[in-house]
Amino acid sequence: MQNVDLICVGKLNASYFAAGVAEYQKRLGGFCNFRIIELPEVTIADKNASDKQIEKALQKEGESILHAVRKGAYLVALCVEGKQISSEELASLLAQRAGSGAGDVAFVIGSSHGLDDGVKRAAQARISLGRITLPHQLARLVLTEQLYRACTINAGMKYHK
Numbered sequence: 001m002q003n004v005d006l007i008c009v010g011k012l013n014a015s016y017f018a019a020g021v022a023e024y025q026k027r028l029g030g031f032c033n034f035r036i037i038e039l040p041e042v043t044i045a046d047k048n049a050s051d052k053q054i055e056k057a058l059q060k061e062g063e064s065i066l067h068a069v070r071k072g073a074y075l076v077a078l079c080v081e082g083k084q085i086s087s088e089e090l091a092s093l094l095a096q097r098a099g100s101g102a103g104d105v106a107f108v109i110g111s112s113h114g115l116d117d118g119v120k121r122a123a124q125a126r127i128s129l130g131r132i133t134l135p136h137q138l139a140r141l142v143l144t145e146q147l148y149r150a151c152t153i154n155a156g157m158k159y160h161k
Contacts, residue, residue: 002032002094002103004147007068008140009061009111010041017137024144031151032094036140039064041111054113062116065108073104075123078139079115082126091150093125107147109139 012018021036028034042057049057069075074097085093097103108119112135120126129142152159 002098004032004034005106007037007108009039020141021144024148037068058116062119069106070104073106076107076125077120077123078109082128084128087149091153095154
């Protein structure tokens with residue numbers, strides 16, 4: 001069974017996001033070995049932090065992210081400059097990886113400050129959930145649902161219409 005990881009910086013602190021993510025995480029268990037890895041967001045004490053302070057925090061988060069990726073996993077960074085893909089294209093990506101013999105996939109969602117450039121460079125793919133900006137907690141819910149949808153597409157189920 002394919003290993004699919006969702007590496008996230010920060011915790012879900014809203015119960016409605018947590019409930020939604022938990023539901024899709026449970027559903028995904030029938031299709032893949034799905035796990036969510038939560039990494040701590042680096043605290044920036046200064047509310048008016050400089051670009052340099054934010055860059056330093058992102059770099060530290062990036063190191064944690066790269067350390068959490070399974071060896072040999074196909075790394076997908078979610079970022080604003082990423083390619084917008086359809087549900088069918090996401091399903092195809094998962095299917096291609098599963099059929100490649102090296103099927104592990106790791107999706108990464110950065111913190112509220114974004115994602116370190118080092119992680120983006122290390123990623124084999126960059127995708128975007130759209131042109132709008134989503135809070136990272138909502139992005140986690142949307143991506144988890146889309147992963148479930150992709151799995152149902154690949155299984156030929158009627159969930160996707």
